[in-house]
Amino acid sequence: xxxxxxxxxxxxxxxxxxxxxxxxxxxxxxxxxxxxxxxxxxxxxxxxxxxxxxxxxxxxxxxxxxxxxxxxxxxxxxxxxxxxxxxxxxxxxxxxxxxxxxxxxxxxxxxxxxxxxxxxxxxxxxxxxxxxxxxxxxxxxxxxxxxxxxxxxxxxxxxxxxxxxxxxxxxxxxxxxxxxxxxxxxxxxxxxxxxxxxxxxxxxxxxxxxxxxxxxxxxxxxxxxxxxxxxxxxxxxxxxxxxxxxxxxxxxxxxxxxxxxxxxxxxxxxxxxxxxxxxxxxxxxxxxxxxxxxxxxxxxxxxxxxxxxxxxxxxxxxxxxxxxxxxxxxxxxxxxxxxxxxxxxxxxxxxxxxxxxxxxxxxxxxxxxxxxxxxxxxxxxxxxxxxxxxxxxxxxxxxxxxxxxxxxxxxxxxxxxxxxxxxxxxxxxxxxxxxxxxxxxxxxxxxxxxxxxxxxxxxxxxxxxxxxxxxxxxxxxxxxxxxxxxxxxxxxxxxxxxxxxxxxxxxxxxxxxxxxxxxxxxxxxxxxxxxxxxxxxxxxxxxxxxxxxxxxxxxxxxxxxxxxxxxxxxxxxxxxxxxxxxxxxxxxxxxxxxxxxxxxxxxxxxxxxxxxxxxxxxxxxxxxxxxxxxxxxxxxxxxxxxxxxxxxxxxxxxxxxxxxxxxxxxxxxxxxxxxxxxxxxxxxxxxxxxxxxxxxxxxxxxxxxxxxxxxxxxxxxxxxxxxxxxxxxxxxxxxxxxxxxxxxxxxxxxxxxxxxxxxxxxxxxxxxxxxxxxxxxxxxxxxxxxxxxxxxxxxxxxxxxxxxxxxxxxxxxxxxxxxxxxxxxxxx
Numbered sequence: 001x002x003x004x005x006x007x008x009x010x011x012x013x014x015x016x017x018x019x020x021x022x023x024x025x026x027x028x029x030x031x032x033x034x035x036x037x038x039x040x041x042x043x044x045x046x047x048x049x050x051x052x053x054x055x056x057x058x059x060x061x062x063x064x065x066x067x068x069x070x071x072x073x074x075x076x077x078x079x080x081x082x083x084x085x086x087x088x089x090x091x092x093x094x095x096x097x098x099x100x101x102x103x104x105x106x107x108x109x110x111x112x113x114x115x116x117x118x119x120x121x122x123x124x125x126x127x128x129x130x131x132x133x134x135x136x137x138x139x140x141x142x143x144x145x146x147x148x149x150x151x152x153x154x155x156x157x158x159x160x161x162x163x164x165x166x167x168x169x170x171x172x173x174x175x176x177x178x179x180x181x182x183x184x185x186x187x188x189x190x191x192x193x194x195x196x197x198x199x200x201x202x203x204x205x206x207x208x209x210x211x212x213x214x215x216x217x218x219x220x221x222x223x224x225x226x227x228x229x230x231x232x233x234x235x236x237x238x239x240x241x242x243x244x245x246x247x248x249x250x251x252x253x254x255x256x257x258x259x260x261x262x263x264x265x266x267x268x269x270x271x272x273x274x275x276x277x278x279x280x281x282x283x284x285x286x287x288x289x290x291x292x293x294x295x296x297x298x299x300x301x302x303x304x305x306x307x308x309x310x311x312x313x314x315x316x317x318x319x320x321x322x323x324x325x326x327x328x329x330x331x332x333x334x335x336x337x338x339x340x341x342x343x344x345x346x347x348x349x350x351x352x353x354x355x356x357x358x359x360x361x362x363x364x365x366x367x368x369x370x371x372x373x374x375x376x377x378x379x380x381x382x383x384x385x386x387x388x389x390x391x392x393x394x395x396x397x398x399x400x401x402x403x404x405x406x407x408x409x410x411x412x413x414x415x416x417x418x419x420x421x422x423x424x425x426x427x428x429x430x431x432x433x434x435x436x437x438x439x440x441x442x443x444x445x446x447x448x449x450x451x452x453x454x455x456x457x458x459x460x461x462x463x464x465x466x467x468x469x470x471x472x473x474x475x476x477x478x479x480x481x482x483x484x485x486x487x488x489x490x491x492x493x494x495x496x497x498x499x500x501x502x503x504x505x506x507x508x509x510x511x512x513x514x515x516x517x518x519x520x521x522x523x524x525x526x527x528x529x530x531x532x533x534x535x536x537x538x539x540x541x542x543x544x545x546x547x548x549x550x551x552x553x554x555x556x557x558x559x560x561x562x563x564x565x566x567x568x569x570x571x572x573x574x575x576x577x578x579x580x581x582x583x584x585x586x587x588x589x590x591x592x593x594x595x596x597x598x599x600x601x602x603x604x605x606x607x608x609x610x611x612x613x614x615x616x617x618x619x620x621x622x623x624x625x626x627x628x629x630x631x632x633x634x635x636x637x638x639x640x641x642x643x644x645x646x647x648x649x650x651x652x653x654x655x656x657x658x659x660x661x662x663x664x665x666x667x668x669x670x671x672x673x674x675x676x677x678x679x680x681x682x683x684x685x686x687x688x689x690x691x692x693x694x695x696x697x698x699x700x701x702x703x704x705x706x707x708x709x710x711x712x713x714x715x716x717x718x719x720x721x722x723x724x725x726x727x728x729x730x731x732x733x734x735x736x737x738x739x740x741x742x743x744x745x746x747x748x749x750x751x752x753x754x755x756x757x758x759x760x761x762x763x764x765x766x767x768x769x770x771x772x773x774x775x776x777x778x779x780x781x782x783x784x785x786x787x788x789x790x791x792x793x794x795x796x797x798x799x800x801x802x803x804x805x806x807x808x809x810x811x812x813x814x815x816x817x818x819x820x821x822x823x824x825x826x827x828x
Contacts, residue, residue: 013282046092047481049084049549050594052638052735054152055165056080057114058095063483064089072112074102082594084548085228107622141421142352142411145227145279147254148177150684151692152641158277160553161266161487162474163227167635168551170588171599172198172274172645172678178253180692183480183728183742183776185793185821186250187280189213189224189324192702194746196258197678197694199549201804203717203751205813208326208333208367209399210245215260215719216649217700218273221245222608225277227409229425229468229494242498244431246403252320252341252358254281261627262606262645267553269784270493270604271628272625272649273674282354283316284308285344289828297820298327309620314347325364329817331392343685345683351412351420353716358405370811375511377803377812382451382512387801387814391453391509398520401434404449408651417476424469424805433460436506436521440810452512455506457521462499468492485544493536501527509766525570530712532565532611533577552601553588561609561622571664578619582607596636602629608652608666614718615661620668623653634780639686644679656706671704673717687700688730688734691740695723714752717805721749721769728776740778747771753806765809768800781824788826795819 048059052478057080058070066089085096093104093112104112144155144163153175155163160205166173174196186192190201204212213220213774225231226248260274267275287309295301302324309316320341327334343356369392375385407425414420472489492509504524509515540557560582565576584607590600608626613619631645654670657663676698683691698716714720728742753765775797781788805816 023421030462037734046083046087046089047483047512047546047548048080048092048096048688049592049594050080050082051596052808053078053080053096053100053636055167055635058165060089060093060096064092067111068114069111074114074116078102082418092235098676099814103680142282145254146282149179151177151180151690152156152639152682152684153177153255154638156257157279158225158228158259158275160485161472161489161543162485162544164544165588166597166641167596167633168589168590168592169550170553170631171263171586171627171630172643172647174199174260174635174680177257178255181250182236182791183251183258183726183793184744184774184795184821185776185791187821188247188526189250189256192250192256193258193276193797195692195694195726195744197680197696197722198260198676198698199217199258200717200719200722200748202816205804206329206367206369206816208328208335208365209243209401210404211241212718213276214259215271215273215276216647216676216698217672217715218271218649218651220273220276223270223273223275224414225275226405227280227425228267228277229423229470229491230268230466231278231427231468232695237360239553241461243399243433244497246427246429246431246463247362247401248278249322249339249360251322251336252280252307252339254276255279256395260645261602261629261649262584262586262604262625264559264582264603264606264625265557265586266540268493268536268541268557268559268697269561269582269608269609269622270586270606271623271626273652279460280341280356281308281318282356283318283322283343285310285316287458290825291828292823292825294324294821294823296327296822297818298334300327302326302337311344316345318343327369327390328616329367330365330367330530332365332390332394334366334390335362335399337362348410349397351410354409356402356409360401360403362399362401362403364399365393366399366433366435368435368813370440370813372440372448372453372805373449373803373812374445374811376814377765377767377806380450383512387817389511389514390512391438391455391504391514392517393518393521394516396434396436396457397508398432400436402430414473415711416817420472421474422469422471425467427466427468429464431460431462433458438811439772442810443561445809451511453509453511455509457504457506457524458527459502460500462497465496467494468582481547483546487540487542487544489539491538493534495534497530497532497534499527504528526568527570529568530565532563532567534563534609534611536561547676549592549594551588551590551592551598553586555586557584559584563609563611565611567729575613576613576619578611578613580609580619580622582622582624592609595630598628599632602631604629610655612666614667615658615665621653621654623651623668625649625651637686640681640683642679642681644677646675646677648675649673656704659706667706669704669706670702672700672704674698674700674715674718676720690728690730691726693720693725697721700701703805709755710764714753716754716764716807719751719767721747721751721767723747724772736779737783738774738780744774745771746774748804754811756809765806767805770800770815771805772800773797781826785826787828788824791821791823791825793821 048353048827049656061068076102080096081098083092112733141163145157159169159173196515200214244304257277262272289307292301304322306320308318322339325336338361342360345354374380405427409423411421442448470491475486502524507518507520538559542555545552561580567574584605589601592598607622609622627649629647633643635641651672653668655666656664656670658667678696680694699720705711724745724746730740750770774795776793778791799818802815806812
């Protein structure tokens with residue numbers, strides 16, 4: 001499948017495509033005479049600062065509604081000249097190309113082809129010319145959410161709900177595309193984010209059930225979106241009880257985008273750290289297919305297939321399927337997955353309607369273990385506890401999950417630069433869990449025998465049904481010398497959640513001489529049952545404005561939420577009915593210098609509903625967040641983007657213990673601060689090198705709490721320092737041409753775990769930092785099939801043993817050991 005490469009600048013509606021580098025129809029140099037006329041307004045209000053040429057051509061196309069066709073090989077590493085004024089489009093194009101050595105020709109009444117100076121004035125390719133692959137470079141919303149080559153994306157669909165250049169977003173954004181996903185052979189969302197600064201993954205240790213992710217210290221359980229709408233909604237939208245949580249397979253994704261900081265002005269209820277938006281593959285009018293087969297380091301195999309193309313004129317189709325197993329350090333943790341995801345797109349007038357569905361079935365065991373710090377983090381007289389220790393029971397260890405998604409997306413122009421977008425999706429997640437958990441706890445560790453783990457059994461079922469929709473109107477217009485992109489929309493989410501948890505007896509286990517199949521599992525009692533419903537309605541408006549080199553972003557949103565829950569617990573039953581409303585906003589200002597430097601300022605707010613009430617029966621208010629951010633991006637060319645940001649984030653109305661009325665009552669006096677620095681570099685260099693590097697310093701602090709021991713302490717599982725570097729090289733000219741070798745290093749600094757009692761009082765457990773190395777080798781298998789390749793990847797190459805987190809001195813988790821994947825794939 002030929003992929004799209006998004007340029008590093010402005011947004012537009014027309015498609016900017018790379019066609020044949022050597023074909024010509026009419027030819028004229030940038031300063032030469034005209035052979036044909038552009039059929040466009042005689043004069044237009046044009047304002048394009050000096051910048052990378054491909055970005056300038058995108059801006060020209062958007063401002064004049066004229067299609068530009070330009071080979072990326074010609075525009076790469078070239079800067080445009082500035083053009084400003086009420087001038088003829090053709091004169092503006094000439095001005096942009098001054099000094100580039102390029103020329104243009106007219107291929108239609110509203111389309112222009114950019115060519116090198118050696119292009120021939122003929123319909124046939126010049127002698128010795130090479131036909132280039134067609135790569136679409138566009139500023140439209142669909143292109144911004146689609147595929148791109150390499151590691152460096154030019155456009156983002158998440159930051160503004162429109163196709164906008166990353167360089168022009170006054171807020172931190174990270175984009176991960178197919179190339180990066182495949183480089184790390186990511187099989188789950190957390191694995192795609194391991195090299196993203198400011199994002200902490202897998203801090204709770206190995207867990208085969210779902211992903212553990214936080215952004216700038218804030219958990220993302222309620223902040224994982226799918227195609228711009230809420231999906232992994234957590235308790236606030238009904239995915240609830242820590243187990244009924246969906247997991248999207250990266251094989252179905254085109255890209256993953258991380259929007260840092262409060263973003264409720266567009267998306268509603270979110271934590272202040274940011275959000276993750278997973279963007280699915282959609283049908284293409286260009287036919288391609290990929291088949292793959294792989295085996296992991298545990299000997300478990302999988303196969304996958306992805307086909308897309310036109311069925312007939314105006315109808316495109318895609319089918320994605322996957323079947324396979326994933327192994328684990330313990331055989332009881334092996335899992336199976338069956339997945340199928342069809343989608344079909346219809347041209348409806350000038351618009352497009354896309355129907356999509358996905359069904360995923362996960363079966364297998366659980367690889368998730370809480371272990372004491374004694375024998376993992378600290379010494380134990382019996383030695384170290386093995387990473388391969390299974391603390392459950394083979395006959396009572398399963399986590400089954402069924403996911404279903406059905407929805408549609410519709411987009412159509414309404415005339416006068418007004419576009420309607422509408423999407424609706426229904427999804428269901430059903431889970432069934434059986435597992436043995438640790439019940440190991442001693443106030444005084446000296447009372448423990450240093451080897452026996454007390455345990456209890458858990459049975460849990462849950463069903464979450466979610467209906468979400470988003471409708472928006474997008475209007476591009478000029479007001480005086482300022483270009484505006486207005487968005488006004490309404491979204492709605494309704495979630496129903498039903499879950500039951502039972503707890504029962506289980507025999508103890510010797511951590512150093514485990515014996516399984518002892519029996520004694522039973523006597524289950526109700527631990528909790530919930531039947532809840534939550535509805536959310538949000539109205540939002542946003543304006544993106546361009547005035548010369550200035551970029552201004554302003555957004556405002558009002559949300560109304562209504563929650564009802566019937567909860568039954570051991571201590572009794574409760575019925576919760578509550579309504580909340582919240583106003584959220586965002587302001588951003590950016591200046592785009594002619595040399596590609598773009599400093600910016602940003603302020604945003606967020607909210608998250610909190611379901612429940614205090615001792616007096618007063619319902620909880622939403623948690624509120626706010627952030628100031630100052631940053632800069634630098635794009636000296638199309639193949640490199642560097643970004644850096646300083647941020648200060650606050651969250652209030654957090655729940656903390658009610659010290660007057662006691663457990664289980666809580667009050668909302670908790671506050672948290674997160675401040676720090678992030679930087680990221682991504683580059684796709686023309687000599688075959690690809691680079692992604694990042695560093696983050698995140699200083700979190702609990703500034704208000706009724707729990708005195710945690711006051712002024714760092715948030716748990718939030719390392720201050722993280723750094724990563726990934727470099728790969730594709731051999732250009734030799735017998736090994738096309739081979740790719742890459743390696744990366746990931747550093748996670750020390751972090752704070754749960755509190756333990758010391759002679760001087762309570763103190764947080766210090767989790768040591770660790771450094772991991774990854775490796776990848778890819779080789780073409782052209783003798784087997786044109787388009788075939790072999791890919792071998794290793795995570796944690798040296799199998800480093802480390803503890804990733806401890807909720808207490810009795811609940812620690814080892815991190816992932818060495819994992820390997822060998823895959824053979826072929827494109828057709």
